[in-house]
Every structure is written in C-alpha cells, then in structure tokens.
Amino acid sequence: KKDGVKVTATPGTPGALTASATTIVLTSATAGDNAVSFSYTPTDYGFKSAVTYTLQIALKGANFANSKDIGLTAKSKAYTGADLNTMLLSMGLIAGNPAQLETRIKSELATNVQTTYSNVLTLTVTPYFDIPFYASLYVPGAYQGWSPATAMRISSPSDNKLYEGYVNYTDAGSLEFKYTSDPDWNHTNYGDAGSGKLSTSGGNLSVPSTGYYLLKADLTGNTWSVTKTQWGIIGDATPGGWGASTALTFDSATQTWGGTIHLTAGGFCKFRANDAWDINLGDNKPANGILKYGGENIPVTVTGDYKVTLDLTHPAFYFYSLIKQ
Amino acid sequence: KGKVIDETNLPLPGSSVSIDGTTMGATTDGAGNYTITGLKPGNYTVTAKFLGYTAFQKTVTVGNSVVTVDFALKPQNTNLNEVVVIGYGSAKSKDLTGSIATVTAKDFNTGSVTTPEQLIQGKVAGVSIISNSGAPGAGSTIRIRGGASVNGSNDPLIVIDGVPLSNEGIAGAANPLDMINPNDIESFSILKDASSAAIYGNRASNGVILITTKKGQAGKPIVNFSSLFSVSKLTKEAPVLNPDQFRAYIKANDNTTDKRYVNLLGTANTDWQKEIYHTGIGSDNNLSLAGTAGKLPYRVSVGYTDQNGVLRTSSLKRYTADVNLSPSLFTDHLKINFNFKGAQVKQRFANEGAIGSAVNFNPTVPVRSDDAKFSRYGGYFQPLDPDPTSASGLKSLAPLNPVGLLEQNDNESKVYRAITSLALDYKFHFFPDLHANVNVSYDGSRGTGFDEIPGDAASNYYSYKDPGTGKYYSGNDSQYKSVTGNSLFEGFFSYFKDIKSIKSHFDVVAGYSWQDFKNTSYVNFYTLPNSSFSYSSKFADGTVNPNSASNYPFYINESQLTSLYGRLNYNYDQKYYLTASFRSDVSTKFAPGIRTGNFPSVALAWKINNEDFLKNNPTLSTLKLRLEYGVTGNQEGIGDYEYLSQYSLSNSTAQYQLGNQFYQLYRPGAYFPGRTWEQTSTTNAGFDYGFLNDRITGSVDYYYRKTKNLLVVIGQPAGTNFGNTIVGNVGDMTDEGVEFSINDKIINSQNIGWTVGFNVTYNKNKITNLTTIPNPNYPGIATLGVAGGTGNNIAIDQPGYSRNTFFDYQQVYGANGKPIDGVFVDQNGDGIINDKDKLHDHSPDPKAFFGLNSDFRYQKWNIGFVARASLGNYVYNNVASSTGVQRNFINPLTIINNGSSDVLNSGLTGNSDKDVLSDYWIQNASFFRMDNVHIGYNFGKLFSGAGDLRISGNVQNVFIITKYKGVDPEVSNGLDNNFYPRPRIYSLGLNLALK
Amino acid sequence: NKNKILAPNYEVTSETVYSTITGYKQSLAKVYGSFALTGNQGPAGQGDIQGIDEGTSDFFRLLWYAQELPTDEAVIGWGDPGVPDFHNMNWSSGNVILTGLYYRSMYQITLANDFIRQSTDAEISKRGFTGADADNIRHFAAEARFLRAYQYSVLMDLFANPPFVTDANAVGSILPPQTDRKTLFTYVESELKAIDPLLVDPKANEYGRADRAAAWSLLARIYLNAGVYTGTQRYADAMTYSKKVIGAGYTLINNYDNLMTADNNTNTSEFIFTINYNGAKTQGYGGTTFMTHASVGGSMPASSFGIGGGWGGIRTTSALVALFPANSTTSFPNNGNPDTRAEFWTQGQTLAINDITSFTDGYSVTKFRNLNANGTDASSKDFSDVDMPIFRLAEQYLIYAEAAVRSNTDLPGALTYVNTIRTRAYGNTSGNITSGQLTANFILDERGRELFWEGFRRSDLIRYGLFTTATYVWPFKGGVKNGASVGDFRNLYPIPDQDRAVNPNLKQNTGY
Numbered sequence A: 001k002k003d004g005v006k007v008t009a010t011p012g013t014p015g016a017l018t019a020s021a022t023t024i025v026l027t028s029a030t031a032g033d034n035a036v037s038f039s040y041t042p043t044d045y046g047f048k049s050a051v052t053y054t055l056q057i058a059l060k061g062a063n064f065a066n067s068k069d070i071g072l073t074a075k076s077k078a079y080t081g082a083d084l085n086t087m088l089l090s091m092g093l094i095a096g097n098p099a100q101l102e103t104r105i106k107s108e109l110a111t112n113v114q115t116t117y118s119n120v121l122t123l124t125v126t127p128y129f130d131i132p133f134y135a136s137l138y139v140p141g142a143y144q145g146w147s148p149a150t151a152m153r154i155s156s157p158s159d160n161k162l163y164e165g166y167v168n169y170t171d172a173g174s175l176e177f178k179y180t181s182d183p184d185w186n187h188t189n190y191g192d193a194g195s196g197k198l199s200t201s202g203g204n205l206s207v208p209s210t211g212y213y214l215l216k217a218d219l220t221g222n223t224w225s226v227t228k229t230q231w232g233i234i235g236d237a238t239p240g241g242w243g244a245s246t247a248l249t250f251d252s253a254t255q256t257w258g259g260t261i262h263l264t265a266g267g268f269c270k271f272r273a274n275d276a277w278d279i280n281l282g283d284n285k286p287a288n289g290i291l292k293y294g295g296e297n298i299p300v301t302v303t304g305d306y307k308v309t310l311d312l313t314h315p316a317f318y319f320y321s322l323i324k325q
Numbered sequence B: 001k002g003k004v005i006d007e008t009n010l011p012l013p014g015s016s017v018s019i020d021g022t023t024m025g026a027t028t029d030g031a032g033n034y035t036i037t038g039l040k041p042g043n044y045t046v047t048a049k050f051l052g053y054t055a056f057q058k059t060v061t062v063g064n065s066v067v068t069v070d071f072a073l074k075p076q077n078t079n080l081n082e083v084v085v086i087g088y089g090s091a092k093s094k095d096l097t098g099s100i101a102t103v104t105a106k107d108f109n110t111g112s113v114t115t116p117e118q119l120i121q122g123k124v125a126g127v128s129i130i131s132n133s134g135a136p137g138a139g140s141t142i143r144i145r146g147g148a149s150v151n152g153s154n155d156p157l158i159v160i161d162g163v164p165l166s167n168e169g170i171a172g173a174a175n176p177l178d179m180i181n182p183n184d185i186e187s188f189s190i191l192k193d194a195s196s197a198a199i200y201g202n203r204a205s206n207g208v209i210l211i212t213t214k215k216g217q218a219g220k221p222i223v224n225f226s227s228l229f230s231v232s233k234l235t236k237e238a239p240v241l242n243p244d245q246f247r248a249y250i251k252a253n254d255n256t257t258d259k260r261y262v263n264l265l266g267t268a269n270t271d272w273q274k275e276i277y278h279t280g281i282g283s284d285n286n287l288s289l290a291g292t293a294g295k296l297p298y299r300v301s302v303g304y305t306d307q308n309g310v311l312r313t314s315s316l317k318r319y320t321a322d323v324n325l326s327p328s329l330f331t332d333h334l335k336i337n338f339n340f341k342g343a344q345v346k347q348r349f350a351n352e353g354a355i356g357s358a359v360n361f362n363p364t365v366p367v368r369s370d371d372a373k374f375s376r377y378g379g380y381f382q383p384l385d386p387d388p389t390s391a392s393g394l395k396s397l398a399p400l401n402p403v404g405l406l407e408q409n410d411n412e413s414k415v416y417r418a419i420t421s422l423a424l425d426y427k428f429h430f431f432p433d434l435h436a437n438v439n440v441s442y443d444g445s446r447g448t449g450f451d452e453i454p455g456d457a458a459s460n461y462y463s464y465k466d467p468g469t470g471k472y473y474s475g476n477d478s479q480y481k482s483v484t485g486n487s488l489f490e491g492f493f494s495y496f497k498d499i500k501s502i503k504s505h506f507d508v509v510a511g512y513s514w515q516d517f518k519n520t521s522y523v524n525f526y527t528l529p530n531s532s533f534s535y536s537s538k539f540a541d542g543t544v545n546p547n548s549a550s551n552y553p554f555y556i557n558e559s560q561l562t563s564l565y566g567r568l569n570y571n572y573d574q575k576y577y578l579t580a581s582f583r584s585d586v587s588t589k590f591a592p593g594i595r596t597g598n599f600p601s602v603a604l605a606w607k608i609n610n611e612d613f614l615k616n617n618p619t620l621s622t623l624k625l626r627l628e629y630g631v632t633g634n635q636e637g638i639g640d641y642e643y644l645s646q647y648s649l650s651n652s653t654a655q656y657q658l659g660n661q662f663y664q665l666y667r668p669g670a671y672f673p674g675r676t677w678e679q680t681s682t683t684n685a686g687f688d689y690g691f692l693n694d695r696i697t698g699s700v701d702y703y704y705r706k707t708k709n710l711l712v713v714i715g716q717p718a719g720t721n722f723g724n725t726i727v728g729n730v731g732d733m734t735d736e737g738v739e740f741s742i743n744d745k746i747i748n749s750q751n752i753g754w755t756v757g758f759n760v761t762y763n764k765n766k767i768t769n770l771t772t773i774p775n776p777n778y779p780g781i782a783t784l785g786v787a788g789g790t791g792n793n794i795a796i797d798q799p800g801y802s803r804n805t806f807f808d809y810q811q812v813y814g815a816n817g818k819p820i821d822g823v824f825v826d827q828n829g830d831g832i833i834n835d836k837d838k839l840h841d842h843s844p845d846p847k848a849f850f851g852l853n854s855d856f857r858y859q860k861w862n863i864g865f866v867a868r869a870s871l872g873n874y875v876y877n878n879v880a881s882s883t884g885v886q887r888n889f890i891n892p893l894t895i896i897n898n899g900s901s902d903v904l905n906s907g908l909t910g911n912s913d914k915d916v917l918s919d920y921w922i923q924n925a926s927f928f929r930m931d932n933v934h935i936g937y938n939f940g941k942l943f944s945g946a947g948d949l950r951i952s953g954n955v956q957n958v959f960i961i962t963k964y965k966g967v968d969p970e971v972s973n974g975l976d977n978n979f980y981p982r983p984r985i986y987s988l989g990l991n992l993a994l995k
Numbered sequence C: 001n002k003n004k005i006l007a008p009n010y011e012v013t014s015e016t017v018y019s020t021i022t023g024y025k026q027s028l029a030k031v032y033g034s035f036a037l038t039g040n041q042g043p044a045g046q047g048d049i050q051g052i053d054e055g056t057s058d059f060f061r062l063l064w065y066a067q068e069l070p071t072d073e074a075v076i077g078w079g080d081p082g083v084p085d086f087h088n089m090n091w092s093s094g095n096v097i098l099t100g101l102y103y104r105s106m107y108q109i110t111l112a113n114d115f116i117r118q119s120t121d122a123e124i125s126k127r128g129f130t131g132a133d134a135d136n137i138r139h140f141a142a143e144a145r146f147l148r149a150y151q152y153s154v155l156m157d158l159f160a161n162p163p164f165v166t167d168a169n170a171v172g173s174i175l176p177p178q179t180d181r182k183t184l185f186t187y188v189e190s191e192l193k194a195i196d197p198l199l200v201d202p203k204a205n206e207y208g209r210a211d212r213a214a215a216w217s218l219l220a221r222i223y224l225n226a227g228v229y230t231g232t233q234r235y236a237d238a239m240t241y242s243k244k245v246i247g248a249g250y251t252l253i254n255n256y257d258n259l260m261t262a263d264n265n266t267n268t269s270e271f272i273f274t275i276n277y278n279g280a281k282t283q284g285y286g287g288t289t290f291m292t293h294a295s296v297g298g299s300m301p302a303s304s305f306g307i308g309g310g311w312g313g314i315r316t317t318s319a320l321v322a323l324f325p326a327n328s329t330t331s332f333p334n335n336g337n338p339d340t341r342a343e344f345w346t347q348g349q350t351l352a353i354n355d356i357t358s359f360t361d362g363y364s365v366t367k368f369r370n371l372n373a374n375g376t377d378a379s380s381k382d383f384s385d386v387d388m389p390i391f392r393l394a395e396q397y398l399i400y401a402e403a404a405v406r407s408n409t410d411l412p413g414a415l416t417y418v419n420t421i422r423t424r425a426y427g428n429t430s431g432n433i434t435s436g437q438l439t440a441n442f443i444l445d446e447r448g449r450e451l452f453w454e455g456f457r458r459s460d461l462i463r464y465g466l467f468t469t470a471t472y473v474w475p476f477k478g479g480v481k482n483g484a485s486v487g488d489f490r491n492l493y494p495i496p497d498q499d500r501a502v503n504p505n506l507k508q509n510t511g512y
Ligand SMILES: [Ca+2]
Pocket: B826, B827, B828, B829, B830, B831, B832, B833, B834, B836, B837
C-alpha cells in the first residue's frame, strides 16, 4: 500500500562514467577481445527511476556535435575490438591513426526534465581496418609450400567471379602456383590451359620472375593474368609533384610498401604502380583510408615528414596511412 | 397518559400514541406507559399504533384533570406474537436475536422519492445505498455490510409482502424497484446477519430487505391525498475550459506548421453543459382510501408520478395502483390477505452519451448552424471531414454534437408490472396454537420499448452501406419486448406455545417453497408486410438492417428454486433466547446431483435488563447481548444454464467465408460443470442498549463474514476450456466490520421535541484467495475498465487486497508540485517501466460511512435533516484522466476537444500509455453530504375536524463537502466517468387526510 | 427439481450440432473463423478471449503487434495497454497483448481438438455419415489438424515452450504439460507430414480452406527457421517443400499493388492460404480492418483508402524505407519509386521519427487498402474486405532462395526466384540482380521489401541474429531514439503470468 506521500523528483545528480582503458590501440588480431568497457553509476533523481541513458562518443573538441549516441539498457557497455573499431571507422577515424575522443553519459528522465550529463572521459584510440572476407580463390604455390590452407588469396568483393590480389614472389625457383576454390585440394582447382585461360585440369600457373605481383582471375571467362608492380606515391603534395612518383620501398617484415616522405599542406597525393597511371589507387570521398582503383586524391593538410604506409596484403581491400612524424 | 398493552397483557414499549389532527403524540416507554401533556380541554381522538398491530382509536374528552386512556392492541392479520417482520413471520423487536434493522414510515426520508430504497438511505448502520445516477427512476446500489461476492451479485434479496423478487432486471425499467410506489410502503426490515437471513438460504448472503406495504385498518375510512411538486437543478458542471481558455490553449499548443488545430476554432461561445441540462419539473400525487367495509379491511391507493430529469429528454411517468384486502373468516380462524400492486412506468431515456460529449465538444462552435453543410445532419453543427470525397461528410471518431445526441434520439419504454399475492393463514379449530399458511403469488411484468434515431442524426448517419447497391442507410429503429413471470407457492406451518410453568415460549415455523423465474425477451420483433417476422432492427427509412438479424425470435431464461425451511424460536423467561433455523434449497441453476444447498443458523441472546439486578433500572433500561452464526448462499449473478455444455450460433455479422459461402459459426461455450452457489458464513456479536427509559437507544454489532466458493473470474489453463477465463467457484473473501447506532430523543415535550439519530459503519473487505490451489503470486484479475485508450483497467482483484483495489503507476512530481509527464516510480528497480511497476493503491470502498439525522419540532412546525458522510473512499477521476490531457485537446486525428480544466494544472500530455493509469487520477473522495433538509407545518384540523393538512418543503442534495475534484464523489464502484449527475431537488408537498 | 434440466432455447448440444453435415461445416467454420473473428457477434460483443479488449483480441492483429512492432518495420502511436512495450522492447510476462495472442492461439487449438474428437471414424459412423459426407468430414478433420499445427508453429516461434494439448485430452481432463521447442518442432513436422495425404490436393479445395500446399508451405517455413528452433539447420528440407509448393501451379499476380486490396480473394494464383475477412459478414476490429484503418491518419484522405476514417496509429521507420531506392515524387501510391513495393504515404509525414506517439512522424504504409483493385468501394467503409494471406507464393520463393544461398546449393534457381519477385516489383527486369548480389543479407532485405507488414519481421531478424543485438539497431529499437540493443532473452516472449498462475506445469522462459 502507498503511504499517500507524493514522490518528488530532484534535479538529477549525474552518475560517474569510468572506462577500463583510456588509450586503446585496436588490431585485427585482438578484434574478438574486449577492448574497453564503460561503466556508469545511475543518475539519482531521488526516487527509483527508469532513466534513459545514452553513451555519447565524439571527437575531442567537437563539444559532442555529431556524437555517436548509443542507447544503453544496462549499467555498463563493453565493446569488443571489432565493434569499437566499426564505430570508430564510421566516425571518420582512419585506421592506424591515433585520435582523441570524448565520451560521456546522457541521462534523460522525461522530455520536460533537464537532461544531465556525466563527467567527460577522454580516450585515445587507434582503429584498424576491419578486413572483410570476400569470396576468394586460394593461391597455393611453391612460394609458400603448396598449402592452400595457409596460402594467399585473391578475392571478388562483389562476388561477381572477378578475383584479384597481390602476392610477393621472392624466390626465382618458386614461381609456380595454382588457384583453388577452397582452402584445400579437394574442391575445384584451377591450372593453366594456355592462352591466358584457366582449366580445372591444367598445369601450374606461374609468374615470369620474382617480384610483387597483382594476380587476377575471371571465372566467368575462365581467364587469368599477372602484373608485376613497383609502388610509389605521386601528387602535388609529394616531392615529385604530379610529374613523377616518389618510390616506396617494400618492407618484407610487414609485407607493406612505405617510406618517410615530406608532404606539403594544401596538396594531394595518390599511389600508383610502375610509374604509370594504369594501376593507381586513391581514397574515397570522404577519405576513410581505404583505397580504390582510380579513387579520389588524398588531401594533405599539414606540411611535414610523414611515415607513409601502403598495405596491399588483403586481397581487394587496400589501405594506407600517412602518419606525421 | 395511559398504557398500551398487547393481547397477552404485556406492555408494548415504543407504541406511538397520537392526538389526531395535531402533531402531538408520544411513544410508550419500556413499561408501555405514555404521557401527553399540554392539551387544551376539548374532545380528541387518540390513536395508538404499533407496527404489526391494528391501530386503535378512542375518543376522549379532556378537561383540566389527567385523563387516563389505556389501549389493548390486537395483533394485525396474524395471531403470531410479533412486531417486526422477519423472514416467514415476525417477532417482537425486544425478542429479536439477530441483527435486524427496522425503519417504518414515520422515519422515512421525505421529499421527491421515486424509488423505495431512497426512503431509508442513510438511516441504517451497515446499509449503504448509493443512487446510481440522477436519472429519473434510476436505481441504487444497495450494499448490506459491503456485499459478499466478487463477480456474483452483491445485491440483497428483496421481499415484498412475502414475495421474494427476482434479481433480474426488467427490460425497459431502469430499476425493477421503481415499479413500487414508495407511498404504499409501511416499513422496511433489513436482515443483516446470517442468523436472521439464513432462512432465505441461497439468496441471503448479501442480506435481505423485507418490505411491508400498507394495509387497511379498522375504523372510519380515511382518505389520504398527498401531492408534491419538485424542481430539480444541476448542482455543478464538470469543470472544463471556457471558450476563451480553450482558444488560448489550442493556440498555445498547436505546433503544426499549417496551424490545423487553430483553424478548427470557431467564434461562438457555447457552454455545452448548459445546453444539455435544464431544470427538471416533477410532481407526485397519491390518493389512498383505507378502512373497513363491513368485516373487510381494505386499502386502495393510486399514485401518479411525473418527473423530468435534469438531462434534457429524460423523463419518467408512473401510474400505480395498490389494492389490499385482509378479511378474516370463520371467527378469525382464516385470515386472508390479498394484495395487488400494479404499475405502469413510461420512461424516456436520454442518450447519456451527451454528457461526455458535452465535456468534450469544442466550445467555440454553435449548437446549430444555417450553413448548408449541416443541413443533412438536421442543422446541428458537427465536426466535418476535410476530405471532400467522404461519403458521410462527418469527421470520423470525433465527438458528436451533444444537443443532437439528445434531440435526435427517442428511446422510450413502457413497462407494466403486477404483483398479485394471496396469503391464507388458517388457525386450526381444535388446535389454535398451530397455523397453516399458504402463500401464492405471481409477479408478472411486460416491458416494451423502442429506440429511434432519425435519418439525419449524425450518430447513425450513413451507418450502413448495402454491399450490393452501394446505397447508404442511416438512422435506427429498434424495438424490444420482455416478459417476465415469477411464480411462487409457499406453504408453512407455524406453531407457538407459551408454557408458563417453565417460563418458556416456543415459536416454530416449518415450510416448503417453490419459485419459478422465467424471462422471455424478444428482439426486434417486427411484422413485415408479407406477414413474416423480422428479428432485426430497421433503418430510419424502414429498410431492415441485415446486420442486426437475430438468430432466434426470442430468448427464454428460466430457473426454479425449491426449498424446505424451518425455524425454532425459544426463550426462557424473556431472558435467554435461542433461535435456530435451517433451509435447504434446490436450484436448477446447478447440475443435477449438486443442486442442494443447506443453510443452518443459530443465535443466542441474553436480555440482561430482564435480570433482577437490572430490572426497572431507569438509567440502563435496555441491554441485550446477542451472538449469532449462520451460513447463507448466493446464486444471483449465475446464469441459468452455466453448468451445461452448449454450442451457440454466431450472429449474421460474425460469419466466416469458406469457398463462396458464408457460414454462421457454432461455438462451443466455456462452461463450468461444478457450478455452485457462493457460501457465506457470518459470525455476529452485538448488543442493544437503551438508557434513560430508552430515551437513548441503539446497538453495536461486530461481524466477521467469510465467503467461500466465491464466484470469481478465474483463469482456465490454456487448452482446457473454451475460454481463458470463466466465472468459477474458487476463492475466499472476508468482510469484517463494526456497526454502531444511536438514537436520542433529546427533548420530548408537548411543544418541543428534538431527536437525533446517528450511525456509523466500518467495513473491511479482503480477498484471501482466488485460485484452486492457493497461489500467493496470483496476478489477479483486472477490473474497472476505464475510458481512454483501449482495454485499460484501473483496478484489480487480488488476494490480500480488497475488491477492486486500484492498481496503478505511482506518479512522480516535480519541485513545482506538478506531475512530471510520463514519469513513474520504477517499483521493481529494473530500470524499465512496465506493468510490473503497478502498485496496489486505495480502495473505492470507504473505510467508514456515517448517517446522521435530526428532527426538531416546535408547536406546529418541524424541521429536520438527513446527512451522510463517507471516509476513506477513493475515486478514479476518469473524466479528468480521459479528457484532461493535451492529447485530448489536440487530438492526433486532427480534432480539437474540450476537456477537464485540470489540464491547466497538470500539464500532462497523455502521450505515455501509463498516463491514464497514473495514481494522479485516484482522488480522495471522502465527503459529507447534506442529503435532505425539510421543514413542515401542520395546520391541524380543517373542515370541522374532518381533515388534517400538512405542508412541507424539502431540499434534497443540499450541499456536499469534499476534496474530490470531479462533479460528485459518490460513485458506487469508484469509477467516475460522466454519469448522470444527481440534481438538487427543491420540493413542496401537501398532505391532506380526510375521514 | 432435483434432476430437471431447463435448457436454453438459444443454444444446442454437441449431439444436435454434429447430427448434420451442415452442422459439421458450421463447427469447422468456427475453427477457421477464430482466425478472423473475435467472437460470436460481429464486430464485438461476445468475445472468445477475456481479459483483453475484444477488438484487440483477434489473431492477426495480435500476431502483427508481436512480429512487427518490435522491429524496424513498424511503430505505433497508441498507448493501449501493453502496446508501447513492443517498440520499447520491455514487455513483461504480464503484457496483455502477448497474453491475448497466447490464448488466441491456444483457443484455436482447443477448438481444433474438439472438432477432431467429434470427427473420428467412430463418430462419423456412429452418427450415420457415409459416402461423400463422411469423406468431407475426414477432410475437415485433417484441416483442423493443419490449423492446430499452424497455431503450434506460431507458439513455437513466439513462446517456444507452450502447454501442449491434443484431441487425446478431453476438455478439462488434464492440466496441460509444458512442451519444449525442439519437441514441438518434431510434433508440428510430424503432424504436417501425417496429414499431407489426408488433405485435398493443391488448389483443389474451397477458398479459405487448407490444402496440401498449405501444409507444405508451413513445413518449408519451419524448416527455414529450424536452426533457431532446434539448433539444427534443415535448409535442404526447406528447399524440398518450398519447391513442392512452387511446383504446384502457383504464379505471382501481375501487380504487387493489388496484393492487399478488398477483392484480393481473387488472387488465388499467388495465395496459398488466407484468413478471410468481409466488411459485411465477417466484422471485427482486428485483422485487415485494423491494418486498413490504423495505418491511415495525418493528411491521408480516408476515402482514398476505402474507409470512413483512419485510426492514426501505425507507421514505419526509416530503416524499412532505406531498403528501397530513393523516391522521385511524393505521389501516391509509389512516390515515383522504381520498386512498386515501396508503398508509403510521405505527404505531411516525416521520414525520421521524433515523437513515436505522433502519427506524422515516420512514413505511413499504404500496402493495405480497403478498395477493390479497380478503385471501387468495398462492401463497407468500417470493416475491411481484404483477406490476409498466411502463405503466398512469394514467401516460398524467398524461403527457397535463402535456404539455397545458406546451403550454397542451386544458386541459379534461387536467383531466378528472387528475380521473378523483383521483376514483378519493378514491372520489368531493371531491378534484377546478379548472382554476385545474391547473398543471405540481400535476401533478408528482399524479405523486408516483399513481405513487410505481413507478420514475418521478428522471426526474420532473429534468424539473422539481429533482433536483440547491437549488430543492427533501428530508430526506437529498445525504446531509444537511436536504437539500443536489449537482452538476448527477448528473442523469446514470456509465458503469460495468467496461465502460469493456473497451470503449475509451466516454467517461465529464461530472463523473465
Ligand atoms: Ca520496472
């Protein structure tokens, strides 16, 4: 039974927001792990209240403009590396680039009651690219011991039977390979039928020499091709301007192309292979660090020496980073 | 002065002795003595009366010395030694062992009383009588000690002159009791406890009200004419925004860019409540002739009542005739009592939907408009659909013009009822202590009525489209007829014996009773031109409405009750009393094999004031201790055939298409083969007291009542019955209460007299179990459906709480004291607000209720009042909850509505689904109501002593003191939703007796 | 009086009802009619289910609430008891809508059980039926078994572990035991297979009555969801049975706009089994009367939707709209959308929802219209003629396609069926997709486009793991404007308190 006393709400005393970590470097290897968990104590309105809590995450200094608002139905919110990464990328953060974020808890009791906010936590986060797994062919070869399960892949992002990917061949005696539909030899395996054609019964495919190759396959027309590539960076932001590529060097430890390059503010740059425009990579609009063939010029806003990285290791999903030194 | 004694030469305390033609009179004291002083010398007729006894008159000449006039009264109509009418007989009030209250004509409420129970409203402890509405002839909710059921009936059994009435309504009659003319009633006896009521067996759990009507008396014929003229006025309008407030509100809250709500505002200023209410005029005229013709005592009366309600178009006209003949034959060995009561009531029912509509309707538009747009609706302004292709032109789901609702509807009924009874009482020639009684009666009624709505009424405009022709039909013409016939045969023997040698008195009754209740209702029984019948209603143009077709021309419901009963009254030396009774009922409402119910009772009383140590003590003149226990039943509220498994055919608008054909469906009905009566056991302990030679009298009672086999809505395990709930006999409930009454003759002298009566009742109801296997987590059954939203209930029946306990969300308030819109306490702390956060709140039942009456007489004037109070009763203000929120004023369907002005205080939007179930709307409805203030003047003898004239003035529903924010806090079920308001009635009456 | 029976003149006993073939048919009509009607009096007055507003107590309206309101396809502006709990995703075991739905399904099962008991071979011969009449009664009984299996499949999907009663249990004879989802799956599957030969051949029965294709359709549907129900995928079976339906001679009607119109009882080429409504003879406040009235409000002209006035209640979220290409106009019915299934009313409506109680927030859906396909009026403006397909061919195409994609078999067949649907939707092949676009996620979206508001969405989102999780949020998911995830236990509805209070055999689903 009620005692007949009116329950009066007090102005909300906001709860406290804490985070399990404030500097978070995300990697695909730890994508499944818990990257950070936010906890908060309930906002106190002086009675047993049902409050709508929203976790707000925004770029530092934006005063929570365009914040990511995440409705909460529990007293804490944990993010796996993958989930947090997805959100960070969708906020425009660029993989591999550390950025500062602010987070807080918004408490709403009712539309006509003053909204309260918790303390603001500042986080430093570095996202990674969430590498999609596209429909793929496997590229077992001598270069890796003929094991489809651990082989490089070539992929078809729109699952339209057109596959591509980059493989580095370092040993002149190990230039042969095959395509397989599955990471084993028990399904469809493609070999050379001559004249650029593929055949399920043909001999081994091969590249003509060592080098960093773009591999392609078209299972509609049953064709294949290989193109050797040597990568550089070009553009009015680069030392060579739009006239000439500045070469990048291949780092066999990370399997990426890179270098320290002086870039100039107000200019743009792109990546291209073999000092020609046949194979060039630009960014998207707006820039998200993911490259596409013939994409947008990449803007540079601050002059300085940059650690440039071009990562072509994931078939059909290529990205770069420009980290100012 | 003098003394009044009975036929056994015992004094008759409490007899009234009056000087005809004056207001003077006295009541005999405990020894039967009376004194009247202050008479001027002259010739007087002195009358002594005692209930159940034949009044006796003597003519005396008063000079300057004291004149002694003694009376020896003879019992009326019966040889039994009785005064108070009890079940199957009567008893001297002083010999009663049970908790029985009696109210006789002299104590009846006065003024404009159209229905019998209003005569005793507020007069009896433990009896709550709340009129259901202010409509003419509307009945009342009568609860004796709170009633004993949950989903069965809580109405007491009413017995008129020995004929138990059916509890079923009569089609066309707002209230079956309004067929009885209150002016013909002599007394009420209310059997409150089980020991006195148990003789009525399985209909007695809610108490029994015995009504005795007036009979002929010995002596010269007396013509009595009374006439009353009354004026009824509305006391209070429901608080709504006035037109200017309304305009301001709509302008302030219309957030649409096209101002579509502001655009609906008009320029008129209409007080819709003023438009639907008016001053009601009424008159009540009664003429009776009573006396004895030769050896035949007779009373004949006719009455005519004509009343207009305060809600326009509501009215009642009643004609009554009452004939009573009570001859005695064979030297009084055979007494015959023949009674005929006939009544015709013609009523017109107003469309009470107008009450809610008047609260809601836009106050800035006129009642009528000459605009051609409205001519198709009879010229009444109606909200229109902006869509030009709309067929009816009316804005769907908008309220309709309240005046149109009233005026474009003619709903009338005409009901005849006749109760004919013949009672024979034969005293055996050779064994005069033994009587044989035979009672036969027939209570028949025939109600007919029609409900007509013209073709231009918006309420039924274009209500049907012929799927074949595409033609629209409007209006309505439906008729109904219902015939009831309740037959009674009753035979009982009674035996009484005084055995002086052992100071004992025996009084034994044993009898048999058979009663048949039959009701036949006809639905829309028209004869069509081709001489076939149609069981359908028609549209205004006479076309038969195919959707209204009934599967059967008539529906018969019948039940029978056969009973055996007996009672023993015994007293030893008028000090120690024992009453024991037993009744066995066989009811056809139950399955063969489980039809018989047995209802025993026993009561003990100790009349302490007849013990030597108290005898003749003038200070404590009466003290009687009583202890009673009894078992009663309740079969009302149970349908006639609920134990049977039956299939019923769906109606013509509930068919299903298979192939190209539509089929009416055979539905197996949910049923309860073990259906039985509710059984109530009551323990009562109390005492009657009298001080100062019974100038102050009264009684105190404590009772504890437990009902088992409670008729409640119970869930059926899914998959086990053809319904998920059924009214079953499961569960227990208790009522516990205390009643206290006191009547004080403060002053009682010749020129001046003042009496005060006060009673108080405390009752606590608690449901203790509602499931077959007691289950403390039983979620309960939602009750009290509310208007606003769809399917909301504001109360619950649940173990541990009283019936209909409000069950709601606890509103949270801001620092400014106003409710915060949509914010409620999260009772279970899970961070979400859902139905698990509802809390048990107050109960609609009062914790205690009070009756207070007083009469003051000074010479030829008398003035008095009757007041009632109620404490701790709460009401759900449904008028405010459904209309006093922004969502009602700015209706999302692009309608603007008026509503409760509480919206200006609360600021509630109504957008939360929980708003309507907020405890904000549960309001304390404790009240003090001045029911009646009356003043009378007695002219005394007129027409050379042949006539007596008295005139009186009366105001009913004088004022009410309450914190409740709605129109009237007195709502019997706690749900206030636009009920017909109780008017204030001013009346002027005259009473002329001629002999 | 001890044994006297006073019987009503307006009700009859089972012996009278089942003495004629007409009586059998009228009883069978009740078993079917319990889908469409709320009681014995249209539109309301003698309800079957107590404790809930009668107008809300019909099967499809309740199912629609439970399957659509907690999803991205629909919101409702009303505060009727228990209704806002769905988009808030905070329903409790006392929720009156869920209670009503549970009892409605169980009620139809109880009716079916009674009918089956009255239609055994023993009863048929005892009552003297022979020849065609006896054959008909046997068909009736098989159909009652189908309806029972259908309702158990609904209970399996929503509540997982309902009480279990069959015709073997006489009314009131036992306190029903609780079954579990896996066991129930096996029961529904075996019943449907058992009655397959007893039912009339596809398209050979009367309109509104179940045939073998209806049983196959239900099998295909439960097989598609078998992983959810039992933990074991049954895609091959789903393909087998959807293929049987597809091969039984059904074709899509030409115009998607005419699917849910007043005269859609003529859509028998596509409709496999329907709930039949009629504005003159089958009246109620649920079913398509609800769909056609509650979806109209704001500035929508009611008469253009064949009704006297809208109830202004249900709309959709931007998430459903986003499944379609962009609109190019605001004109009814398709707003210039190349996909004609994008049946939204946009005038005066905002795409985004700020206030869920405001009808004009969110596009309204014009898919259900109480007008004949040619625009003429239906039989009533107050009650709908629109029949509600429980099974239609397009769903079977999508079941086949999804099972094929998920099991990576017959992808060309799957693509053909999806493109058949899309060709009808676009009026030409311009909307057709390539094999590369045919992914499981695409089929979820395609189900949204094709089947929205037909009572599938909750089950679909659960099958895709999207119903409760943070992987996919939509406006007002979990009662939060931007959407929020809720506890996974909400993938099941709770067993209603009301039944648990009277049936101690019933254990509550986890989390409630
Ligand atoms: Ca809660």
